[in-house]
Amino acid sequence: MAGIDNNSNEQEVKTPKNFIHQQIIEDLAAGKNDGTVHTRFPPEPNGYLHIGHAKSICLNFGTALKFGGLTNLRFDDTNPTKEDVEYVDSIQEDVHWLGFDWGDRLYYASDYFEKLYDFAVTLIKRGKAYVDFQSQEIISEQRRTPTQPGIESPYRNTSQEENLQLFEKMRSGVFEEGECVLRAKIDMTSPNMHLRDPLLYRILKQTHHRTGDQWCIYPMYDFAHGQSDYWEGITHSICTLEFEIHRPLYEWFVNELADTNYRPRQIEFSRLNLSYTVMSKRRLLQLVKEGYVNGWDDPRMPTICGLRRRGYTPEAIRAFADMVGVTKVDGVTDVAVLEYCIREDLNKRVQRVMGVLNPLKVVITNYPEGVVEEVDAINNPEDESMGKRKVPFSRIIYLEKEDFMENPVNKFFRLAPGREVRLRYSYFIKCNEVIKNDQGEIVELHCTYDPETKGGNAPDGRKVKATLHWVSEANAVKADVRLYDRLFTDPDPAGHKDKDMLEFLNPDSLKVLKDCYIEPFVRNAKALDNFQFERLGYFNVDPDSESGKMVFNRTVSLKDSSKK
RNA sequence: UGUCCUGUGGUGUAAUUGGCAACACGUCUGAUUCUGGAUCAGAAGAGUUCAGGUUCGAGACCUGACAGGACAACCA
Numbered sequence: 304m305a306g307i308d309n310n311s312n313e314q315e316v317k318t319p320k321n322f323i324h325q326q327i328i329e330d331l332a333a334g335k336n337d338g339t340v341h342t343r344f345p346p347e348p349n350g351y352l353h354i355g356h357a358k359s360i361c362l363n364f365g366t367a368l369k370f371g372g373l374t375n376l377r378f379d380d381t382n383p384t385k386e387d388v389e390y391v392d393s394i395q396e397d398v399h400w401l402g403f404d405w406g407d408r409l410y411y412a413s414d415y416f417e418k419l420y421d422f423a424v425t426l427i428k429r430g431k432a433y434v435d436f437q438s439q440e441i442i443s444e445q446r447r448t449p450t451q452p453g454i455e456s457p458y459r460n461t462s463q464e465e466n467l468q469l470f471e472k473m474r475s476g477v478f479e480e481g482e483c484v485l486r487a488k489i490d491m492t493s494p495n496m497h498l499r500d501p502l503l504y505r506i507l508k509q510t511h512h513r514t515g516d517q518w519c520i521y522p523m524y525d526f527a528h529g530q531s532d533y534w535e536g537i538t539h540s541i542c543t544l545e546f547e548i549h550r551p552l553y554e555w556f557v558n559e560l561a562d563t564n565y566r567p568r569q570i571e572f573s574r575l576n577l578s579y580t581v582m583s584k585r586r587l588l589q590l591v592k593e594g595y596v597n598g599w600d601d602p603r604m605p606t607i608c609g610l611r612r613r614g615y616t617p618e619a620i621r622a623f624a625d626m627v628g629v630t631k632v633d634g635v636t637d638v639a640v641l642e643y644c645i646r647e648d649l650n651k652r653v654q655r656v657m658g659v660l661n662p663l664k665v666v667i668t669n670y671p672e673g674v675v676e677e678v679d680a681i682n683n684p685e686d687e688s689m690g691k692r693k694v695p696f697s698r699i700i701y702l703e704k705e706d707f708m709e710n711p712v713n714k715f716f717r718l719a720p721g722r723e724v725r726l727r728y729s730y731f732i733k734c735n736e737v738i739k740n741d742q743g744e745i746v747e748l749h750c751t752y753d754p755e756t757k758g759g760n761a762p763d764g765r766k767v768k769a770t771l772h773w774v775s776e777a778n779a780v781k782a783d784v785r786l787y788d789r790l791f792t793d794p795d796p797a798g799h800k801d802k803d804m805l806e807f808l809n810p811d812s813l814k815v816l817k818d819c820y821i822e823p824f825v826r827n828a829k830a831l832d833n834f835q836f837e838r839l840g841y842f843n844v845d846p847d848s849e850s851g852k853m854v855f856n857r858t859v860s861l862k863d864s865s866k867k
Numbered sequence: 868u869g870u871c872c873u874g875u876g877g878u879g880u881a882a883u884u885g886g887c888a889a890c891a892c893g894u895c896u897g898a899u900u901c902u903g904g905a906u907c908a909g910a911a912g913a914g915u916u917c918a919g920g921u922u923c924g925a926g927a928c929c930u931g932a933c934a935g936g937a938c939a940a941c942c943a
Contacts, residue, residue: 320881321880345943346943347942347943349942349943379943381942381943382942382943384942385942385943439940439941442941443939443940443941446939447939448869448939449869449870449938449939450868450869450870450939451868451869452869453939480941481941484941493870494869494870494871494938495870495871495938496870496938496939497938497939499939502940502941504941505941506941507941521941523940523941523942523943524942524943525943528943544872544873544936544937545936545937545938545943546943547871547872547937547938548870548871548872548937548938549938550871551871571872573873573936578878584943626879626880626891626892627879627880628879628880628881629880630873630879630880631872631873632873632874632879632880633872633873633935633936633937634878634879635878635879636878636879636892637877637878637879637892637893639878639892639893640878640879640891640892640893642892643891643892643893644892646904646905647905650904650905655902657902681901684900684901684902684905685905685906714903715903716903717903725901726901727901727902728901758901759901760901767901769901769902769903770900770901770902771902772902835902835904836902840904
């Protein structure tokens, strides 16, 4: 697990204000909550965190930080059928990696099962909850539709004493799954469906990842969330727009529960949608389970761990979260914004190295055989402090195939017969001869170098129009490079049905390039994580792969790869 | 035919208590560069969904339309 980034305070200053901040400022001005702000990030441990959660994490932790408050991490684990410790662990790792810390405030909704049960008993005693023995279908029918009032259940007016006994029996396992549920008695005619006697508890004879077989009744989301917020002293419960219509119910429960003036306040914002990206947990799970990707942390996945393996930094993701802002408008953010964030971050901090993905052998005919000299290369032209490194140069080198054109088209400035170019940090070379095989394919170039141009400048002041990256054949590291592109070709893959979505899988999303050559420095510098191929783009050494393989981020830096 | 939410350049967001619509991404042009990257300079692109109203003045306030989204899981 990566360490915790303690620079979050700096970021807080830059965080643009949003409507949630405005509301908090108003609340503070009104003297609510004794001037404190306490938020929470409440994932259900039923999948891995993705970039959409990152927005929520940055919002919740960032908001608390901004107002000098705290943030809890709480697992909303009220449905044992979907949840697993694997997810609990990965979520903690990812939140930490993003640079946020919940201190000792790690909670589980399942910690509150006993208190929630007691509260349900209280509601029954107040005549505000009842056990309903009707089938799921009947209950659903009685709720009718949003445009017509619902019908009351025949069990709605069972006596409190009887309900108390029945609920106890539910808990002790007397009834089978689906036989009965506990419902709140609110208003079957409400235009808000969530107020038409919502379910509080259902029977689930399942083992829970934390409470084991201790319980066979489990609270519903609505019956757990607001109460958990209340018990934890959450002041602002920030969630996504789909819970907006739940708010009256959230407030109903909290009002029934509260014995002070304190009330947590639910505020909704629009979830992140990214073009070319599928974000629903259900669909991501499908991609994993059906083998369209190699796990939750496949670099093509929009998961935090996928982005991490791809070379994204926490800083870039936080910058992205700030950049997209917070509103209630549900729109689609262009992935180009995310890619911009990582490009900008990496550009400043990443070690530049040379490498060729598609090698073309070049013999420098006037360079002595058996000699290896080292040239000085700058590690990052934008940051002197990153220093220099030595790169071996010799008679036989590799260039990128596409850096040579036998019959150069207009505006092609790189190597061509008779043309002189610069090899980055070393010499000017001129192409004299093109060697082809029987099929007429170019297999080798013969060039001459100008010893006077060592270091990359000609004493006579003559200029070249291109600078090429290169590697020395004898010294280069041979590696397989995995090239990752977007998983989907459609800007809105999530806008289709699950099966249609799969039609837009990009067949080129993963390419394995054999026999790529990387300058030897890379082999000894894996700890750096990210590099930038001169002129080609970013890549990172993938710690999980067989040694020598690289993850290569085509989309991140090849801004111009699609155009001429 | 219901309730709630939301409508600002292609996209995401801004616009103190109403005061000539700003920023970022993207796009395009030019300069520069030892990455066709980065950088620098510049341009195009909305008159704020529409119609009324209040006002000296409205993206902001009011009314009414229209459009999009959410809600009818023993999911969260």
